[in-house]
Amino acid sequence: MELQLALDLVNIPQAIELVKEVEEHIDIVEIGTPVVINEGLRAVKEMKEAFPSLKVLADLKIMDAAGYEVMKASEAGADIITILGAAEDMSIKGAVEEAKKQGKKILVDMIAVKDLETRAQEVDAFGVDYICVHTGYDLQAVGKNSFEDLQTIKRVVKNAKTAVAGGIKLETLSEVIKAQPDLVIVGGGITGQTDIKGAAAQMQKLVKQG
Numbered sequence: 001m002e003l004q005l006a007l008d009l010v011n012i013p014q015a016i017e018l019v020k021e022v023e024e025h026i027d028i029v030e031i032g033t034p035v036v037i038n039e040g041l042r043a044v045k046e047m048k049e050a051f052p053s054l055k056v057l058a059d060l061k062i063m064d065a066a067g068y069e070v071m072k073a074s075e076a077g078a079d080i081i082t083i084l085g086a087a088e089d090m091s092i093k094g095a096v097e098e099a100k101k102q103g104k105k106i107l108v109d110m111i112a113v114k115d116l117e118t119r120a121q122e123v124d125a126f127g128v129d130y131i132c133v134h135t136g137y138d139l140q141a142v143g144k145n146s147f148e149d150l151q152t153i154k155r156v157v158k159n160a161k162t163a164v165a166g167g168i169k170l171e172t173l174s175e176v177i178k179a180q181p182d183l184v185i186v187g188g189g190i191t192g193q194t195d196i197k198g199a200a201a202q203m204q205k206l207v208k209q210g
């Protein structure tokens with residue numbers, strides 16, 4: 001099981017400072033969608049240059065022109081690139097094809113997918129690397145989480161690794177771990193704490209214990 005730190009509400013220098021603090025406690029650093037919107041793929045490039053041994057995920061949440069966008073994120077240094085499960089089959093297949101060419105990985109974000117069970121099986125057959133259940137900020141605000149959805153994909157996904165994101169905190173991490181995802185994605189549960197390094201270390205400990 002791996003731990004990914006999601007950085008959403010920072011600029012590039014702040015992102016790099018944060019990662020300096022927690023680098024030893026995380027496996028993957030995510031350049032979140034708002035950071036890409038604000039700073040462009042330069043954020044991915046600068047993060048990879050600053051931490052060459054850390055895997056960098058570009059959370060592009062691709063919806064169209066997937067091959068091209070995967071190519072550009074790969075050129076910037078991303079190791080993993082996200083596409084939406086709600087995208088066209090052709091887009092997801094195009095993302096997988098380009099990622100394979102570039103030696104990169106694709107994570108499919110299932111945010112807002114209504115028939116999760118069916119779509120997860122379809123997407124799994126396209127050869128994607130990760131399938132991620134995700135409760136976004138707007139649904140977190142009304143008390144939703146992805147714990148049940150994680151159990152659903154654990155049941156039906158046969159090839160891809162499984163991932164979970166959305167409002168995971170130290171207090172809820174054990175419940176998430178019980179479902180045995182391959183990847184746990186945490187943003188505010190680390191960056192919103194006073195002791196960021198301590199929070200990352202505690203989360204890493206639980207994730208590694210599995």
Ligand SMILES: O=C(CO)[C@H](O)[C@H](O)COP(=O)(O)O
Nearest residue numbers: 006165166167168186187188
């Ligand atoms: O992709 C995202 C929002 O769309 C976030 O990166 C993801 O939800 C993890 O952050 P948090 O733990 O703060 O919810």
